Amino acid sequence: MSRVLPRPTVVAPAAHRRALLGARRAGLLHRVLVWALLLAGSVLFLLPFLWMVSTSLKASDAVFSVPPRWLPSSFQWRNYVDGWTILPFTTFLRNSLIVTFANVLGNLVSCTLVAYGFARLRARGKNVLFLLLLATLMIPREVTIVPRFLLFSEVGLVNTLWPLILPAWFGYPFFIFLLRQFFMTIPRDLDDAARMDGASHLRILWDVILPLSRPALATVAIFSFIGNWTNLLDPLIYLRSTDLYTLALGLNLFRGQNFTQFNMLMAVSIITLVPVLAVFFLAQRTFIRGVTLTGMGGR
Amino acid sequence: MAQAVLPREPGRGGIVVPSRGRRRVSEETVAGWTAISPWVVGFLIFTLGPLIASIYFSFTSYDMLRSPRWVGLENYRRLIFDDALLPKALANTFIYALMHVPLHVVTALGVALLLNEARQMQGFFRTIFYLPSMTPAVATAYLWILILNPNDGLVNRGLRFLNLPAPGWTTDPDWTKATIVVSQIWAFGGAMIIYLAALKGVPQDLYEAAKLDGANAWQRFRGVTLPMISGATFFIATISTISSLNVFTQGYVMFDSRGGPENSALFVVMYLFRRAFENFQMGYAAAIAWLLFLIILVVTLIQFRFSKRWVYYEAGET
Numbered sequence: 093m094s095r096v097l098p099r100p101t102v103v104a105p106a107a108h109r110r111a112l113l114g115a116r117r118a119g120l121l122h123r124v125l126v127w128a129l130l131l132a133g134s135v136l137f138l139l140p141f142l143w144m145v146s147t148s149l150k151a152s153d154a155v156f157s158v159p160p161r162w163l164p165s166s167f168q169w170r171n172y173v174d175g176w177t178i179l180p181f182t183t184f185l186r187n188s189l190i191v192t193f194a195n196v197l198g199n200l201v202s203c204t205l206v207a208y209g210f211a212r213l214r215a216r217g218k219n220v221l222f223l224l225l226l227a228t229l230m231i232p233r234e235v236t237i238v239p240r241f242l243l244f245s246e247v248g249l250v251n252t253l254w255p256l257i258l259p260a261w262f263g264y265p266f267f268i269f270l271l272r273q274f275f276m277t278i279p280r281d282l283d284d285a286a287r288m289d290g291a292s293h294l295r296i297l298w299d300v301i302l303p304l305s306r307p308a309l310a311t312v313a314i315f316s317f318i319g320n321w322t323n324l325l326d327p328l329i330y331l332r333s334t335d336l337y338t339l340a341l342g343l344n345l346f347r348g349q350n351f352t353q354f355n356m357l358m359a360v361s362i363i364t365l366v367p368v369l370a371v372f373f374l375a376q377r378t379f380i381r382g383v384t385l386t387g388m389g390g391r
Numbered sequence: 392m393a394q395a396v397l398p399r400e401p402g403r404g405g406i407v408v409p410s411r412g413r414r415r416v417s418e419e420t421v422a423g424w425t426a427i428s429p430w431v432v433g434f435l436i437f438t439l440g441p442l443i444a445s446i447y448f449s450f451t452s453y454d455m456l457r458s459p460r461w462v463g464l465e466n467y468r469r470l471i472f473d474d475a476l477l478p479k480a481l482a483n484t485f486i487y488a489l490m491h492v493p494l495h496v497v498t499a500l501g502v503a504l505l506l507n508e509a510r511q512m513q514g515f516f517r518t519i520f521y522l523p524s525m526t527p528a529v530a531t532a533y534l535w536i537l538i539l540n541p542n543d544g545l546v547n548r549g550l551r552f553l554n555l556p557a558p559g560w561t562t563d564p565d566w567t568k569a570t571i572v573v574s575q576i577w578a579f580g581g582a583m584i585i586y587l588a589a590l591k592g593v594p595q596d597l598y599e600a601a602k603l604d605g606a607n608a609w610q611r612f613r614g615v616t617l618p619m620i621s622g623a624t625f626f627i628a629t630i631s632t633i634s635s636l637n638v639f640t641q642g643y644v645m646f647d648s649r650g651g652p653e654n655s656a657l658f659v660v661m662y663l664f665r666r667a668f669e670n671f672q673m674g675y676a677a678a679i680a681w682l683l684f685l686i687i688l689v690v691t692l693i694q695f696r697f698s699k700r701w702v703y704y705e706a707g708e709t
Binding site for chain 1: 419420421422423424425426427429430431432433434436437438440441442444445448455502505506508509510514516517518519520521522523524525526527528529530533534535536537538540542543545548577584585587588591592633636637639640643644647660663664667668673676677680681683684687688691
């Protein structure tokens with residue numbers, strides 16, 4: 093928590109610079125200061141990761157060695173293999189991939205369609221529905237946990253992957269809102285031109301709106317991906333048999349043993365982190381632009 | 392509603408022959424309803440239906456084996472007067488939110504301000520600070536259990552080496568909530584990115600004007616930056632308050648559904664989970680959910696109320 097303390101002082105140099113704009117030395121000093129603080133901050137935030145990597149390569153009896161060692165005395169690469177195979181993680185990975193991709197796809201398809209309806213089509217009662225949609229943003233999903241579970245249990249879908257997948261195909265209010273806001277910024281002249289050429293609504297959505305909406309779509313895809321990849325509560329509620337477990341739920345099984353195998357746990361955690369990292373690196377630029385353009389800055 | 396929409400119609404496409412225009416409205420209405428329908432169906436099945444069902448269940452005793460039995464306000468009575476754990480869970484949740492939300496906002500703002508100043512390698516630093524937010528919560532929770540282990544953890548070893556007091560992060564009831572705060576603050580990246588976007592949107596000429604008026608750095612921050620990004624602050628504060636009041640995963644993974652030493656890390660959603668899916672008291676759990684919902688609603692409304700005093704919206708933007 094102490095890491096938060098130095099931050100407020102940051103403000104002063106930030107604006108300080110502008111006060112002395114033109115004075116080159118102050119500018120340099122300012123740049124060095126910003127860099128120093130950023131470096132210090134990022135080291136502080138990276139240290140837990142480094143400890144994760146370091147622990148993942150230690151032998152079981154070296155995890156809590158005295159004194160703590162950042163470099164393991166011998167690199168136990170087999171922790172990665174052992175951790176992965178001690179529990180059926182290949183199965184967990186498959187389940188996570190199914191759930192995550194079905195959700196990303198479902199969110200993209202349904203939310204795009206609904207957002208297009210809200211942003212572009214003049215339909216009776218649309219505004220009332222949009223207000224309703226905004227209101228549902230306020231409802232914490234915890235309220236509906238119990239009845240939703242009873243609903244899925246009534247139709248016999250508990251202990252299948254369906255309860256984790258189906259809702260995404262009916263749109264997610266937050267994503268619909270984001271996309272709708274973004275679609276509103278696309279000039280209507282473009283659809284009107286396409287309409288003149290006799291294009292259908294679906295064609296306009298596909299050919300005109302979507303190509304211009306990549307940043308917003310990437311934002312939805314990434315949020316949906318990370319959210320589902322790391323979700324624990326829903327799998328915990330709906331999945332009973334181990335062969336349906338997702339990675340997050342599988343990781344939690346490590347505690348089930350008599351004592352926690354931190355080295356293997358960390359190794360598998362790192363493996364589960366890799367796909368998220370890859371997605372973020374690939375889409376980072378578009379993602380940041382999407383957050384800016386969809387006005388999530390609250391403007 | 393329909394009346395309100397129709398008069399605006401001619402304004403859109405320019406000159407439209409009335410009869411054609413009318414036909415287009417109905418065609419568009421059909422298309423519009425079709426496009427929106429997935430959400431409407433989903434809303435009925437997954438939100439409104441469950442919401443109503445959950446009100447009903449909260450007045451019943453239901454264990455999923457026998458059919459629900461109507462008990463009136465009994466669940467709420469027990470919840471408010473007879474349940475020793477609920478006040479504990481509520482207090483824990485509020486203490487956690489009060490610690491977490493301000494720290495979260497300040498950390499995200501501080502780092503975003505710094506990043507905004509960095510001309511080179513912003514992407515590199517941004518990725519580093521965002522990394523923890525992408526780590527699965529289960530992994531994050533275990534990582535911090537490891538680092539904050541009271542006896543052998545890295546942090547306490549370091550503190551003892553410096554002759555500082557080493558708190559019982561996971562064993563001392565006074566510290567368990569702080570442990571969760573630490574692990575959650577680490578993952579502040581989402582808020583940071585929202586702040587970065589907001590900072591990029593502050594018009595530079597406002598700073599120039601303030602400078603001409605002789606405002607110093609602090610005054611410019613207070614007078615220009617803070618008001619201009621107050622919308623983002625409000626968004627982040629509201630969202631993180633709601634998610635703090637719903638805290639579950641970290642507490643569950645670190646301390647399981649019993650909530651650690653002396654229930655000090657038992658949060659409301661954990662308690663709900665325990666009643667519903669470990670004790671199968673569905674009616675009672677639904678009552679807990681409604682109580683939590685009402686509390687969140689009140690807190691959110693208060694936040695909205697006060698936001699008018701400090702959130703600045705640019706004219707003309709919606």
